[in-house]
Amino acid sequence: MADPFAEIDRGSLEWRGEPYGTSRDGVRLEVWLPADRRPSGLILAAIHGNEPETTVALSAALRSVDPAARRAAVVLCANPDGTLLGTRGNSLGVDLNRNFATRNWGPPLPGELPTGSAAASEPETRALVDLVERLSPAFVLSVHSDLACVDDAKSTPLARWLAAKSGLPLVAGVGYATPGSLGTWCADRDLDIVTLELERMGAQDLRRRWGPILAEVIRGACP
Numbered sequence: 001m002a003d004p005f006a007e008i009d010r011g012s013l014e015w016r017g018e019p020y021g022t023s024r025d026g027v028r029l030e031v032w033l034p035a036d037r038r039p040s041g042l043i044l045a046a047i048h049g050n051e052p053e054t055t056v057a058l059s060a061a062l063r064s065v066d067p068a069a070r071r072a073a074v075v076l077c078a079n080p081d082g083t084l085l086g087t088r089g090n091s092l093g094v095d096l097n098r099n100f101a102t103r104n105w106g107p108p109l110p111g112e113l114p115t116g117s118a119a120a121s122e123p124e125t126r127a128l129v130d131l132v133e134r135l136s137p138a139f140v141l142s143v144h145s146d147l148a149c150v151d152d153a154k155s156t157p158l159a160r161w162l163a164a165k166s167g168l169p170l171v172a173g174v175g176y177a178t179p180g181s182l183g184t185w186c187a188d189r190d191l192d193i194v195t196l197e198l199e200r201m202g203a204q205d206l207r208r209r210w211g212p213i214l215a216e217v218i219r220g221a222c223p
């Protein structure tokens with residue numbers, strides 16, 4: 001298999017994911033499942049459409065792991081409409097990471113994007129909730145940029161492992177309230193959630209740096 005982290009390989013995906021829903025603008029939402037269809041965890045990127053480098057890094061990781069060796073489920077792009085538009089929110093301008101039906105969901109905090117007309121008003125949010133409920137992963141790893149930290153209030157073994165592997169600080173919050181976030185939704189359900197904030201680097205540097213680390217998570221070679 002070609003080295004997927006080599007500069008020369010900008011590679012194609014040899015297999016497609018399967019649909020788990022449709023975005024507001026009709027783009028297919030896709031998940032890559034392990035062969036036994038019982039994932040250890042769920043890794044997702046680009047719930048914020050202005051963080052496409054997270055998809056580049058996670059895609060390199062996914063493509064480097066033989067399908068038979070995959071253990072985690074992977075969503076390369078949780079917000080395809082926003083990614084196509086280059087916006088943090090979806091095509092309605094809703095910040096999907098504030099649209100989850102958490103106990104503290106509400107209207108946007110001052111200066112923040114719309115949080116939706118109601119909790120879970122957005123198709124991308126509902127599809128992700130349905131996916132998590134169907135797969136029942138032991139953890140969710142949500143990849144963002146560019147605050148350069150591993151955020152996990154519970155300091156789970158996976159978070160400690162990611163911090164040790166990468167040298168990023170492990171923090172118990174990003175320093176501001178995130179009502180309606182995926183992280184809060186998982187915490188409400190006592191589901192382990194790690195928010196990985198990549199560094200402020202170009203997509204290709206992040207691909208080289210994070211591809212091998214995220215590949216280990218996909219392979220299940222992590223706590």
Ligand SMILES: [Zn+2]
Nearest residue numbers: 048051144145
């Ligand atoms: Zn983000």
